Amino acid sequence: MAHNMNLVVIDKWLAEERWSLEEVGSTIPAVFHLDAPNLVPLYLNYFGRNSYDLSNAELQVIGEDFHKLYIHSNTLQNVFPRVKQFFERKDFSDIFCEMVKIWYPLEKEYKLCLLTTKLSRINDGLVSITQPIEEIEGLAVKTQRLLREERFVVSNYHRFNHLTDREKQIIGLLANGMNGPAIANQLFLSKHTVQQHRKNINRKLGIHSFVELLKYAQAFGVV
Missing domain, CATH: 3.30.450.20 (PAS domain)
Incomplete structure (x- = not known):
């Protein structure tokens, strides 16, 4: 921490x-x-x-x-x-x-x-x-x-708190430099499922770039 x-x-x-x-x-x-x-x-x-x-x-x-x-x-x-x-x-x-x-x-x-x-x-x-x-x-x-x-x-x-635990986990992995296929392999998920999680994350947080995602990851301590 x-x-x-x-x-x-x-x-x-x-x-x-x-x-x-x-x-x-x-x-x-x-x-x-x-x-x-x-x-x-x-x-x-x-x-x-x-x-x-x-x-x-x-x-x-x-x-x-x-x-x-x-x-x-x-x-x-x-x-x-x-x-x-x-x-x-x-x-x-x-x-x-x-x-x-x-x-x-x-x-x-x-x-x-x-x-x-x-x-x-x-x-x-x-x-x-x-x-x-x-x-x-x-x-x-x-x-x-x-x-x-x-x-x-x-x-x-409140916006971040509406994310699921899985979505928060994926934010952390993305912020640490992992791409979609690598995340799917590590979490034993399909690439499609990871892609859907990323879409849900972007929608819930209202973000459109990796920089915005990284800001959330750092502020809320998931990276």
Whole structure:
């Protein structure tokens, strides 16, 4: 799984139990966290535990004190109210992005970070990624690209979800460079059946080129 896999797909896979929190967290070189409705983290991935010098057991003990220990007062006053409003809208397809200041105890400083979060289907809270700005290469370009990817998934989630598992499998194989006959041979299908699947895929997604198909494959993690 690519580390920049968008949160819509991550949340879907967690809800379907295709990946565990640790499996997802191990692929993300940033602070990946599952938050309670009151915005207190319930889980930190390995990267997050190292960054905050905090185990998940310690995280449970400090509870709501996490805010005053790790979150800058300006972030608590100006950003968290907007996160709470976002949460209360209960829109599972939406994404919230904002700059926040987080305390890094090993460096003994607050760092400006990019917070990306969405409602979680597994705990009625939030699933989030937080990364210091200084660690993001080409921030302006990368941020805009990630936002475009998130918007694409949000806009096309229901369309992609109407595909059958077989159609999604074929998209992945096409995106990996296989042609129709090769796919038919691998899946033990007739060439005609594969061709019909491709027609159904194009119709359901409203696409007319391989570039468009590849965009779906990358955005929804089937390649």
